[in-house]
Amino acid sequence: MAKITLNGQPMEVPDGANVLEAALSNGVPLEHFCYQRYLPVAGNCRTCMVEMDTPRGPVLAIGCNTKVADGMVIRTDAPNAKKAQKTALEMLLLDHPLDCPVCDKAGECKLQDQYMQYGLYDFRRGVPRDFKGGKAEDIGEHIVLDTERCVLCTRCIRFVDEVPKTSELAIVNRGHDSKITIFPGMRLDNPYSGNTTDICPVGALTLKEFRFQQRVWFLKKTESVCPGCARGCDITVEHNKGRIWRFMPRENPELNKTWMCDEGRFSFIDQQENRQEAIRLGHGTDDLKGALKKLADILGGLQKDEVAGIASPYAALEDNFLLKKLFEKRFDVKNLAAPTWAKKGEADQVLRLAEKYPNEQGVKLLGIGEGDASFWEKLEKGVFKAVIVMHQDPFGQDPVRAKEYFSKVKALVVLTVHQTQTSREAAMVFPVRAFYEKDGTFVNATSRLQRFRLALEPEDPNVVEASLWISRLAKALGVEGMDFPDTPSVFNAMAKEVGPLSGLTFNSLSSMGKVLDLKPIAPEPFVGVKAQPNVLGKALGVTNG
């Protein structure tokens, strides 16, 4: 730890931290554009100017490239520093088009926000504006470039150079004629392209999927976890008027930093489409209570070992836990399996993993296997009269095998978020809530237990979480001790039974999650990616700034 004096206040800051982070993490505001804590320092915006005492007297220095040292005396509020901060901002705004009313970044724009906070409020350009030109240039599958809004901070360039290492972007020309552009013949189509729009401090880079869709100040933000693969990047679900408008990466210094892949980012579209809307039981639809009673009657009429269950790496820990509990208490837990039919997807050494489901480790943690030979034999031979399939799509992922396995099952009961091949084949279908419609937890490939929160409440009261559906079925079947009012209470009960979770409660989990004592099934992310050492170890909230 280095003992420094910041604006007259003595404080201790971890060695290796820079002055800008020292200020921000201690609640001292300091303007900045080009600095992004997970990218190399560029030091070009010249806005994080601080005054620092040296043997030669006080000097101005940029906070981002000045490492703290014992005895350092820094003032962010010295008149000199203030003036440098204000006038650098003035120059950034000099030839900016000020088209905020039609700019998607308005409301989360660093130029806008910081001008309001630190600006000069004395407009004095004195000469006509000199636009850099360039409007709405299509530079990638998802990305649009508005050159005239650009402040040339080079964050996007440093990102494509350092993280996906695809280097599509560069600055051409010199001085005031400088502009960001894409290399001839290239497109900004790398698997992480969306991140450039998050870190763009202004509206120069925007997402086609978000342009002109929503004003950001109307968006409500909910902490969540991307269910797209076993990495489980931390995200924010941003929604308004009952719809999700975007997924944004949420800072986790230990996991995804401030990044996420495009596959995960744009999954918000598919997540909301093709939903299973109504309960389907035989020939008609029903309300949940009536439907569960009918199902309980059917299951109640079967022998204990005539019922099987398919648990799922797509489902939350709580859902899998209660399904297992139901089988333990009412049926035979040997007849519960969590196979994965899904084909491996694309993977890389940055974030993406081939396992395109979020909770494989969670299923392992609960001790649910993939089903032994006798399980599949019994399934194929029709020994199981009823099978409950939760969050799985065997008919979609492996239709030939699925037909062999399930053709003799009389009652195929499917709990599903979306309409799938399997839900079309099933005798009974229950819509359940998507991950953004409930609270829950996943355990990712590097054994990090993470919590996601309810963002949107479905309109239909018959659509409940899979875990609560199981809880109610248990009640209808007369099973005791499985009555839970909500997900947190399921989690808390689970934590008492499952060793690695002991001592945890749902509400005390940190937003960065907790690494469990469990063997990881994938390497750590960002192999070979240069990044600054994260000495503060906590989120700073600088995704966009």
Add this chain to the structure above:
Amino acid sequence: MGDFQPQLTKRFGMKDSHKLKTYLESGGYESLKKLFAMTPEQVTEEVKASGLKGRGGAGFSAGMKWGFVPKGGAKPVYLVVNADEGEPGTFTDRFMMLHDPHLLVEGIICASYAIGCHTAYIYVRGEFLEQIKRLEAAIAEAKEAGYLGKAIQGSNFDLEIWVHRGAGAYICGEETGLIESLEGKKGQPRIKPPFPAIVGAFGCPTIVNNVKTLASVPWILANGAKAYAALGTPESQGTHVFGISGHVNQTGMWELPFGMPMMDFIRDYGKGVKGGALKAVIPGGSSCPVLTAKECEDLTLTYESMKSHGTMFGTGCVTVMNEHTDMAKVLKNLTHFYRDESCGQCTPCREGSAWEDRLLKKVLSGEGSEKELELMLETCDNMEGKTICVFSSALAFPVRSFIKKFRPDFEKYFVKGAVSVPGAVS
């Protein structure tokens, strides 16, 4: 000035002065005998003791700079010659390389030996086509004769020199911008620390020296630091190649010891001011604050005198302007240059350089007022020292000094329709 032997220009005017034969006949490569008899540390100490300053403009002690290279590191050390002479008003290095390329090569050998460098680069301004040919020919000759390559002159010291052609950017004269360009990147100065002596070209310790700095070293080794320091003044040791251009009857360059009064230099070497009385002098390239005729009266051609007059020695190439010069138009020429040459990295410089140029354009078009001049002055304050390199200061110095010292030249434009003074720079 008393008698002195020219060190840097003695072969100027000799027949085939650029050839090895002429060079050897006139005492060339003599210093190497002494060089290899000394340890690298002794060479550095000798140069330090001579008081030799970097001739590129900043005037930092050359020996001290060499001393910053970490001793015994695992990485190779590079010497890079800054031959990107681009400061407006400056024109001496190009003649040094044209007429006496071997002197530079000899200087490179001495400096490389001192810092432990085995690969040196000459980063030469792209437009200097003839110089590039001569440098390459000189290197080839020197290699052939065993002054470069393996085990130079029977020592155990190896050295290769490569000539690298710049692509025409003023900012590549800034040492870290030069290094970026040498590495094949866009010429943009690097953020410091780390300094080039620790992390320079290709991530290795690197010393960047100007042409004349290196060309001075062989004489220092041959004749000793004491003899060198005896020339010039106690604070500006040695000799320098001074140039003069602008409104003088004779333009050109002469090697002189430091210390000549400016007015004598203009009178004796420039043969007096042409077309009228002296109005202003830019003492060492366009980045130096301009001086009025009055300020030149007691000015000498030394680092210390320039400093005490609020300007800089710079490159030692003097630009003279007579009484009919329109200083506002001169400044417009400069702001236009700096607007074009800013690398565009740092906000205050990128935006400020263009802003200064636009404001001055407004003034010159007769639409300006006191307000524009004040804004220009303030923008100088907001640029100077606020950026990665000193380019913004190099623009702020002339803008501030021109406006402060020659305000009437600007004020006359406040009234719409004013015409320029006859004979003005346009």
